[in-house]
Amino acid sequence: MALSSTPFNAGNSLTSDTRSIDALRAAAARDPKSSIKEAAKQFESLFMQEVMKSMRASTLSTGMLENSATQMGTEMLDTQFAGKLTGLPGGLSDAIQRQLQRQMGLKDDAAKNAVQPLPVLATKGIAPHVQTFIQKHDGAAKAAEAATGIPASFMIAQAAHESGWGRREITGRDGSPSFNVFGIKATSNWTGKVAEVQTTEYIDGKPQKVTAKFRAYASYEEAFKDYARLIGSNERYANVVAQAQSGGAEGFARGLQKAGYATDPEYASKLAKVINTTVRVQRAMA
Structure with a gap:
C-alpha cells in the first residue's frame, strides 16, 4: 500500500x-x-x-x-x-x-x-464436548466420505461411540495418543504401531475384561483414512457400505454388528442413537 x-x-x-x-x-x-x-x-x-x-x-x-x-x-x-x-x-x-x-x-x-460456534438450534441440548468432537473431525470424515460413500455423520458418530466422544481414547502405556477413535484392532496383517490396552469384550453375551492390541496412527486424519480402507475394501462390510449410502442409519449400525465389527449385543442400537445426534447437529451446522 x-x-x-x-x-x-x-x-x-x-x-x-x-x-x-x-x-x-x-x-x-x-x-x-x-x-x-x-x-x-x-x-x-x-x-x-x-x-x-x-x-x-x-x-x-x-x-x-x-x-x-x-x-x-x-x-x-x-x-x-x-x-x-x-x-x-x-x-x-x-x-x-x-x-x-x-x-x-x-x-x-x-x-x-478460530473454531466457529455452532448455531443456537444445534447447541440446544447438546453438550459442549459433543459439539467440539463433531467440529474437530468434520474435515477428516468428509474426506473419508468421498473415498467410501459412507456419510461423514455416520463415521463421526461411530468414532464418537467408540471413543466416548473423545473422552476414552486409546493411549499407549506411556500415555502417547493412538488417534484410534474407531477402536480398530491390530490384527496379524497390521505392520504399524500398536497400543496395548485393557478393553471389554462380550463373550457368550457376557462382558469380560481382556487385553488387546489396537492400531496406532500418527493423526486423526490417518485413522479416518484407515477406517475408510477397512470398510470400503473388505467384502465383509459390502452390505454395510450399501446401507450407509442409502442413508439408513439403523441399517448401517445393524450391518456393522452383523459383520462382527463389535461384540457388544447392543452395539447397533447404541450406535444408531449416536448417529441421530450427530446428524441433527451437522444439519444445523450446514
Whole structure:
C-alpha cells in the first residue's frame, strides 16, 4: 500500500498530507483489509506522538541550549520512538483495526481462523464436548466420505461411540495418543504401531475384561483414512457400505454388528442413537 514515507511530526498535520490520504483512498478500493491495517497504524502513530508530546510538555524546560534546531531534533526523536511502539502485536492498532473491520462489515482474520460456534438450534441440548468432537473431525470424515460413500455423520458418530466422544481414547502405556477413535484392532496383517490396552469384550453375551492390541496412527486424519480402507475394501462390510449410502442409519449400525465389527449385543442400537445426534447437529451446522 502506497502511503507517504515521510514521518509525521509536529510541523505537519495528517489533513495537510493530501498525497497520503489520496493514496489510502485508492488502496482502500483495491484492498480494504490492508488499507484498514495501515490506517490503524497511522492512528496509533498519531496517538503515540501525542503521548510523547504530552510527556515532553510535562517536563520542566531548563532553557539552556534550546533552539529551533534542538526542538526539531527532539520532535524527530519522538517520531522515531512512536514508530517503534506502533504496530506491535496486541497493541492499539490491532484494536483499531478490529473496530474498523466490524464497522465496514469485514471479517476479522483471527475470528475467521478460530473454531466457529455452532448455531443456537444445534447447541440446544447438546453438550459442549459433543459439539467440539463433531467440529474437530468434520474435515477428516468428509474426506473419508468421498473415498467410501459412507456419510461423514455416520463415521463421526461411530468414532464418537467408540471413543466416548473423545473422552476414552486409546493411549499407549506411556500415555502417547493412538488417534484410534474407531477402536480398530491390530490384527496379524497390521505392520504399524500398536497400543496395548485393557478393553471389554462380550463373550457368550457376557462382558469380560481382556487385553488387546489396537492400531496406532500418527493423526486423526490417518485413522479416518484407515477406517475408510477397512470398510470400503473388505467384502465383509459390502452390505454395510450399501446401507450407509442409502442413508439408513439403523441399517448401517445393524450391518456393522452383523459383520462382527463389535461384540457388544447392543452395539447397533447404541450406535444408531449416536448417529441421530450427530446428524441433527451437522444439519444445523450446514
